[in-house]
Amino acid sequence: MANKAYKFRLYPTPEQKSYLARCFGYSRFVYNHFLRLTTDAYAECKKHLRYGDTAKLLTLLKKDEQYSWLTKVNSQSLQQTLKDLESAFVRFFKKLGGFPVFKKKRNRQSFRVPQHWSISPDGKLKLPKMQPIKMVQHREIEGTPTSVTIIQTPTGKYYACILVEYDQKQAPLNGGKIGADLGLKEFLITGEGKKYPNPRFYRRALKRLKRLQRSLSRKVKGSTSRNKQRLLVAMAHEKVANQRLDMQHKLSLQLTCDNQVVAVEDLHIKGMVKNHKLAQAISDAAWGQFLTLLEYKGKLYGCEIRKLDRFFPSSKRCSKCGYIHENLTLDIREWVCLECGTHHDRDVNAATNILAFSNPQIRQELPESTPKEPVERQGYQGGYSLGLGSP
Numbered sequence: 477m478a479n480k481a482y483k484f485r486l487y488p489t490p491e492q493k494s495y496l497a498r499c500f501g502y503s504r505f506v507y508n509h510f511l512r513l514t515t516d517a518y519a520e521c522k523k524h525l526r527y528g529d530t531a532k533l534l535t536l537l538k539k540d541e542q543y544s545w546l547t548k549v550n551s552q553s554l555q556q557t558l559k560d561l562e563s564a565f566v567r568f569f570k571k572l573g574g575f576p577v578f579k580k581k582r583n584r585q586s587f588r589v590p591q592h593w594s595i596s597p598d599g600k601l602k603l604p605k606m607q608p609i610k611m612v613q614h615r616e617i618e619g620t621p622t623s624v625t626i627i628q629t630p631t632g633k634y635y636a637c638i639l640v641e642y643d644q645k646q647a648p649l650n651g652g653k654i655g656a657d658l659g660l661k662e663f664l665i666t667g668e669g670k671k672y673p674n675p676r677f678y679r680r681a682l683k684r685l686k687r688l689q690r691s692l693s694r695k696v697k698g699s700t701s702r703n704k705q706r707l708l709v710a711m712a713h714e715k716v717a718n719q720r721l722d723m724q725h726k727l728s729l730q731l732t733c734d735n736q737v738v739a740v741e742d743l744h745i746k747g748m749v750k751n752h753k754l755a756q757a758i759s760d761a762a763w764g765q766f767l768t769l770l771e772y773k774g775k776l777y778g779c780e781i782r783k784l785d786r787f788f789p790s791s792k793r794c795s796k797c798g799y800i801h802e803n804l805t806l807d808i809r810e811w812v813c814l815e816c817g818t819h820h821d822r823d824v825n826a827a828t829n830i831l832a833f834s835n836p837q838i839r840q841e842l843p844e845s846t847p848k849e850p851v852e853r854q855g856y857q858g859g860y861s862l863g864l865g866s867p
């Protein structure tokens with residue numbers, strides 16, 4: 477069984493909004509309260525509070541008259557918040573994430589409902605302790621729903637994220653194997669010579685973002701106009717993130733649907749350059765998000781994603797004969813192999829090498845896969861277009 481999530485927009489009424497605000501607020505309170513407690517317990521007596529401990533403390537807290545308001549929302553959602561807090565600490569101790577930080581009111585808000593929720597026949601979302609909320613379900617749910625997370629973005633939009641478990645079917649073989657190199661000028665280059673431009677959404681929006689930000693810093697703190705301006709800034713950032721996500725969804729869908737194997741370099745090997753000028757361009761490209769999407773869709777559509785876990789000179793090596801071009805500097809975009817005379821495009825050659833090196837043993841042992849019947853995939857019509865004009 478595998479998991480996937482559906483995200484649907486919610487349109488709560490004003491009364492529902494105020495109840496949701498309470499749910500977000502209480503969940504935030506519980507998170508922050510127990511984050512402080514867990515940190516203090518560790519600092520003062522080197523004791524690490526686990527979920528079992530915090531859940532007991534939460535029950536005690538609710539009995540305290542001062543905090544009796546906590547009983548007004550779904551108790552399971554508050555317990556889920558404690559589980560999230562524990563996961564945040566586990567991630568921190570495994571060195572997968574930073575130290576958990578306090579949740580702020582102005583950031584994205586969320587709470588999870590693990591049970592006792594449903595979708596009514598007229599498509600509304602029914603949560604415990606409240607009237608059904610209007611929901612736009614733009615696609616059918618496949619699989620068995622487990623939990624739902626309610627989200628409010630900083631721009632005031634509401635979403636339901638529905639997690640489902642589904643039977644993972646192995647898709648029939650219907651595609652090739654490609655290597656892909658991630659870059660800044662071109663977002664992605666395949667070994668077959670296909671190049672997908674890097675749209676640099678953040679850089680395109682930078683002028684507008686700077687203007688909005690400047691205007692924000694001039695407003696008086698706490699004023700209505702400052703709050704309005706902050707919303708405008710958040711909306712501009714949200715637009716950039718949405719554009720990027722949309723482009724990456726389409727590209728990862730195409731790669732996983734058209735291929736049986738996609739080989740990429742791991743980002744650690746890619747060597748995230750600690751160069752101030754490049755840092756912004758790299759974060760604008762959001763390679764990490766792209767690899768996450770690629771792996772997720774790979775599982776969904778039966779495409780193997782191979783991440784290269786070792787360093788090798790992907791650009792310098794001739795993909796035809798193996799000759800290493802030692803003097804290949806970054807500015808050389810095309811070169812001719814001194815050994816075999818092949819004319820190389822730097823990035824295409826690198827992508828070809830990435831595929832060749834992605835899994836040599838398996839590559840030798842397995843027979844070449846033969847394409848069988850093509851698979852039809854939801855939301856994919858073949859082809860790929862960024863739908864962008866020139867910047």
Ligand SMILES: [Zn+2]
Pocket residue numbers: 794795796797798799813814815816817818
């Ligand atoms: Zn060569």
